[in-house]
Amino acid sequence: MKGLCQRFKKKIAEDLGKDFPDDPQDQLMGAIGAVFKSWNGKRAVSYRRIEHIPDNWGTAVNVQTMVFGNMGDTSATGVAFTRDPATGRNKFYGEWLVNAQGEDVVAGIRTPNPLNNDTKNKQNEHLASLEESMPDLYQQLFDIRNLLESHYRDMQDIEFT
Structure with missing residues (x-):
């Protein structure tokens, strides 16, 4: 698993020209930023045009604690x-x-x-x-x-x- 993570980190560095952040806060902020950035993606813009959704509505991000529902019969x-x-x-x-x-x-x-x-x-x-x-x-x-x-x-x- 560790080797797989290293390969993914290397691929990210090659494609983006910067290292994958090790700090969880930086990862979270990057994920939130990606959601907001997706609002202006080509597919999102096309969808809004088709469905007559105004550009100024924006989008939302939910950040929540992850829990596991697969931890047995009490989950x-x-x-x-x-x-x-x-x-x-x-x-x-x-x-x-x-x-x-x-x-x-x-x-x-x-x-x-x-x-x-x-x-x-x-x-x-x-x-x-x-x-x-x-x-x-x-x-x-x-x-x-x-x-x-x-x-x-x-x-x-x-x-x-």
């Missing part, structure tokens, strides 16, 4: 919506996986568990919901859902690990 990850994204119905909606990372929920490798009884369908009705498996966690998410709904009064996306 999980999921995606929830404050409303049903297909119908707009005002019901808490989503899916989750135990012992997984966020990408696993949407990748289709495993069948995600339903968030609650409202989310159950033919494909997942045999799987335990988050409400059943981790009721305290579900209640925290439900409370956050209610705060988001009362503040924004529109559907919000929640990704959790």
Whole structure:
């Protein structure tokens, strides 16, 4: 692994003409800068033109602590919506996986568990919901859902690990 890192660092130095920063703060600031710079990238500009999105809206960056959802049966990850994204119905909606990372929920490798009884369908009705498996966690998410709904009064996306 160390050798692989060294090869990547060498490639970065060759392509960019400067060394990859070892300082975590410099890495973070570089990553944030890259997101803001991407706003003016060719594809982003084309997309805004097609979708009639004003240039002065800008973009956002989320910086958060990384946690692992794949550390065993007490870890999980999921995606929830404050409303049903297909119908707009005002019901808490989503899916989750135990012992997984966020990408696993949407990748289709495993069948995600339903968030609650409202989310159950033919494909997942045999799987335990988050409400059943981790009721305290579900209640925290439900409370956050209610705060988001009362503040924004529109559907919000929640990704959790």
